[in-house]
Amino acid sequence: MALYVKAAEILDKAEKKQGALKTLVYDSKFENIKPLFALVLETQKFSSVLEEIIVSSKLLKQTKMRMNLAKVLVFDLLIGQGLKCGGAWKTMMIKHRARLQSVLARMKVKQKVSKNEDLLPASVKQVLAENLPRYVRVNTVKTTVEDAVDYLKRDGFSYLGQASRLEDLTLKEKYFVMDMHLPELLVFPPNTDFHDHFLYKAGHIILQDKASCLPAYLLNPPAGAHIIDACAAPGNKTSHLAAIMKNKGKLSGVTCHQLANQDFLKVDPDSPQFKDVEYVLLDPSCSGSGMVCLRDDASSADQEKVKARLAALACFQLRCLNHGLKFPRLKRLVYSTCSIHSQENEGVVAACLQENPGFRLVNLLSQWPERGLEPLTQCLRANPAKTRTHGFFVALLEKQNGAGRKKQEPAVQISAQEATPPIPSTRRKRPAASDEESDASETEDKQTPAADQADEKCFYPVGGSKPTAY
Ligand SMILES: C[S@@+](CC[C@H](N)C(=O)[O-])C[C@H]1O[C@@H](n2cnc3c(N)ncnc32)[C@H](O)[C@@H]1O
Numbered sequence: 001m002a003l004y005v006k007a008a009e010i011l012d013k014a015e016k017k018q019g020a021l022k023t024l025v026y027d028s029k030f031e032n033i034k035p036l037f038a039l040v041l042e043t044q045k046f047s048s049v050l051e052e053i054i055v056s057s058k059l060l061k062q063t064k065m066r067m068n069l070a071k072v073l074v075f076d077l078l079i080g081q082g083l084k085c086g087g088a089w090k091t092m093m094i095k096h097r098a099r100l101q102s103v104l105a106r107m108k109v110k111q112k113v114s115k116n117e118d119l120l121p122a123s124v125k126q127v128l129a130e131n132l133p134r135y136v137r138v139n140t141v142k143t144t145v146e147d148a149v150d151y152l153k154r155d156g157f158s159y160l161g162q163a164s165r166l167e168d169l170t171l172k173e174k175y176f177v178m179d180m181h182l183p184e185l186l187v188f189p190p191n192t193d194f195h196d197h198f199l200y201k202a203g204h205i206i207l208q209d210k211a212s213c214l215p216a217y218l219l220n221p222p223a224g225a226h227i228i229d230a231c232a233a234p235g236n237k238t239s240h241l242a243a244i245m246k247n248k249g250k251l252s253g254v255t256c257h258q259l260a261n262q263d264f265l266k267v268d269p270d271s272p273q274f275k276d277v278e279y280v281l282l283d284p285s286c287s288g289s290g291m292v293c294l295r296d297d298a299s300s301a302d303q304e305k306v307k308a309r310l311a312a313l314a315c316f317q318l319r320c321l322n323h324g325l326k327f328p329r330l331k332r333l334v335y336s337t338c339s340i341h342s343q344e345n346e347g348v349v350a351a352c353l354q355e356n357p358g359f360r361l362v363n364l365l366s367q368w369p370e371r372g373l374e375p376l377t378q379c380l381r382a383n384p385a386k387t388r389t390h391g392f393f394v395a396l397l398e399k400q401n402g403a404g405r406k407k408q409e410p411a412v413q414i415s416a417q418e419a420t421p422p423i424p425s426t427r428r429k430r431p432a433a434s435d436e437e438s439d440a441s442e443t444e445d446k447q448t449p450a451a452d453q454a455d456e457k458c459f460y461p462v463g464g465s466k467p468t469a470y
Pocket residue numbers: 023230231232233234235236237238254255256257262263264265283284285286441442443445
């Protein structure tokens with residue numbers, strides 16, 4: 001029953017916008033993450049169908065269950081692989097099974113469909129149609145791309161060589177290719193399951209979306225460098241950085257939960273232990289709106305909440321970005337989000353460049369098809385249609401030669417005419433970060449409604465032009 005209670009708890013939190021589904025699953029510390037993630041995702045996918053079944057059958061009234069607990073149980077009872085619990089709960093659900101099944105059958109008759117999937121709302125079907133390739137990053141700390149390819153060929157997969165265009169990433173059956181941008185990335189047909197594969201269990205391959213491989217790849221720290229992975233948990237990009245550095249150098253992962261177990265905003269960049277930090281990877285908490293499987297259509301009633309949450313997130317992201325640029329010997333910082341909102345992407349970067357004129361944007365991968373919104377076209381965007389990945393954003397900031405802190409002209413000219421929604425700024429005088437503020441920075445991942453913090457913690461430019469760039 002623990003699985004269902006935990007899954008319901010996560011759905012409750014996701015509904016209250018207390019974090020992205022994936023982050024909530026990982027943060028739950030549940031001992032068996034994989035079935036929990038699958039159950040939560042599938043239940044969310046069928047959410048409207050399950051709700052209709054539960055309401056029509058009056059299940060909540062008869063069982064005194066909460067909606068999300070009922071949803072996960074009904075999902076496994078009717079649609080999933082059968083209930084994985086015993087005891088009183090199973091007995092109770094079995095008692096109601098026939099009635100629940102007949103409601104489901106009636107819904108199919110009414111909509112003239114035969115499969116459960118056909119009942120899904122159009123928005124969910126569209127997401128499923130965007131079925132993305134299965135990307136597999138070869139963990140070069142443990143093996144080589146050649147050895148991994150050989151192993152996979154012996155295991156029945158057919159290797160087609162390196163892809164040269166986007167269409168090559170649309171694969172069927174047991175075919176796979178090497179990605180055209182990232183040579184350590186192998187691409188398989190959607191839903192190819194590696195969770196039980198030897199290479200996966202041995203840590204020789206890592207299942208990581210292509211877009212999420214971009215930050216470490218583009219930061220490209222040399223072996224031996226000292227790097228900070230500022231918001232590291234669960235650690236996919238940390239392991240990618242280690243591979244790029246050939247496992248040589250110093251990699252400090254700063255996170256609320258693991259490794260250094262520290263709030264990045266409380267790290268003192270002037271501390272002697274960080275004197276050699278030249279590279280920072282900053283992948284802060286974000287709305288997760290680019291994750292295809294996590295997209296949700298907020299009702300219009302929720303729009304205000306969404307707006308406030310985005311403002312709070314952007315404020316936190318900007319504080320992290322400004323903080324990341326304070327390491328005295330910093331050369332480059334890569335900033336990324338899995339958000340599609342300009343407020344969390346170009347908006348944050350533009351505000352940061354205004355506050356840190358000693359830094360400029362590096363023009364990334366000229367052959368990449370999807371760029372940052374004007375005028376920040378040096379940055380990259382990613383999405384299912386144009387790049388066959390989840391929605392993503394990456395910016396690489398570089399210290400200009402000889403630049404001290406905050407001494408130079410802005411590297412990116414930002415026009416006030418292009419102003420759209422206000423972007424977060426820390427330019428107005430604000431008190432030194434207190435413990436209370438710092439804790440608030442963890443908002444959306446620490447289950448504090450980020451939206452509630454927006455007004456108090458964010459400092460918007462006042463009056464006149466709103467400097468922005470979209
Ligand atoms: C988008 S996730 C990072 C994913 C990670 N880079 C990866 O590729 O596996 C953001 C992480 O930052 C953590 N976080 C939030 N606020 C933080 C803070 N103030 N200091 C450090 N980590 C923080 C969150 O708990 C979450 O695990």
